[in-house]
Amino acid sequence: MSNNDIQTQIEQERQAARDACDTSGANSKECAAAWDAVEELQAEASHKKNQPQKTSFETYCDNNPDAAECRVYDD
Template identity: 70%
Template sequence: MSNNIQEKIQEELQAARNACDTSGASSSECAAAWDAVEELQAEASHQRVGGPKKTSLEAYCDANPEADECRVYED
C-alpha cells in the first residue's frame, strides 16, 4: 500500500506542476493541486508512523495562524 501512495504522490506532484505552469503560481488551481499533494504526503506519513503527526505546514500554521498560507476556505 505504501508503494501505491508514493506513486499517487508522484502523479499529484506532476499534476500540481502542470496546473501551476498552466494557470499561474497564484491561481486557485495551483493551490488546490498542491493541497492534494500535501494531503497525500500527510497520509503517507501517518501510515509510516502509525499515528497522526503534524506536517511542517501544520506546525507553521500553529505558530503563525494569521499567515496567508494558513487561510482556510469553507464552501
C-alpha cells in the same frame, strides 16, 4: 493502500500540480488546490509510517475471529 501506491500517487499529483501551475499561474486557485492535494497525500503517507504494524498473530485473529486462540474473555 500500500506505501508504494501512495508514493506513486504522490508523484502523479506532483506532476498534475506542476502542470496546473504552468497552465494557470503560480498564484492561481487551481495551483494552490493541486499542491494541497499533494500535501494531503504526503500527510497520509506519514500517518501510515507512524502506525504500528500488526503482528502475525493479530493478522491471524483478524482473519479467524472464532479461533480458540483469539477469544477474549471478560473477567
